[in-house]
């Protein structure tokens with residue numbers, strides 16, 4: 191019997207799903223719409239070809255740590271690198287959370303936090319965002335005060351809302367528990383908690399190369415924190431977690447980090463353009479965002495809008511199963527041409 195082999199917490203969980211259909215335009219997973227230039231990709235491929243596939247890669251990706259440290263002006267001993275920031279989140283939950291510990295998050299937010307918390311048998315307490323998708327600070331402070339870990343996505347997914355750093359600092363100061371700030375979309379907000387790291391030992395910032403950095407296919411993310419904490423969390427990442435192709439690719443692409451800022455700026459301009467355009471359509475409500483995606487509701491059901499776009503070859507994300515987002519889809523900002531097509535199709539739908 192499966193229930194004899196698998197923990198109840200896991201059996202009771204729905205599987206993480208992303209509905210996918212054939213598409214011409216992909217606006218459903220907050221990826222970068224631009225791949226890396228082919229010349230750089232060719233160089234990386236050659237490097238992978240000439241490497242020894244029979245040998246293990248560097249145990250803790252020392253070179254990458256040095257480069258990431260340099261880019262962020264922090265000590266390399268305070269960095270852990272994983273297969274996506276999801277793996278960093280998993281490692282830090284493994285390091286700190288046990289059955290019946292309390293984890294606080296905001297709601298609605300990134301679904302993986304709850305999945306990890308449930309798999310550790312932890313109790314998850316949510317502080318609901320208000321009707322503008324802003325935090326209810328007194329509620330969050332009182333809930334996180336005695337929590338083992340509080341996790342905040344900033345800017346938040348799927349709402350695109352942003353918590354200012356002075357508020358993040360209040361949350362960090364208010365508790366002796368761990369505070370994790372997930373900055374997967376930081377390149378679009380340029381508001382980071384990194385500056386608080388030297389002051390607060392209980393703070394962890396997680397980042398990813400899957401979004402603005404256009405490397406979702408390789409799966410690399412990292413965590414920044416106090417050195418002592420980093421050594422402990424490193425223990426919870428399995429040996430040789432990063433594969434050789436990912437290490438080579440990131441090592442090369444980090445030398446071109448400068449293109450990320452320009453691309454992020456273009457995305458933010460496009461985002462604001464689409465939002466104002468959609469808000470002129472009858473029945474549409476597109477929500478201001480600090481990220482590379484935004485929420486939109488219309489006078490049709492989210493499923494209708496999702497299917498309408500899908501039938502025209504555009505994949506968006508129906509997030510109506512999230513608490514308090516029953517009327518919404520989430521749309522990732524694409525290239526200008528893709529965005530124009532999206533706007534045109536939604537106009538036809540009205």
Ligand SMILES: Cc1ncc(COP(=O)(O)O)c(C=O)c1O
Pocket residue numbers: 219220273274275276277300343347372374397398399400406409410411
């Ligand atoms: C808020 C947030 N955090 C973390 C992740 C995980 O990113 P990755 O594991 O690709 O680094 C995602 C991916 O969608 C995300 O939206």
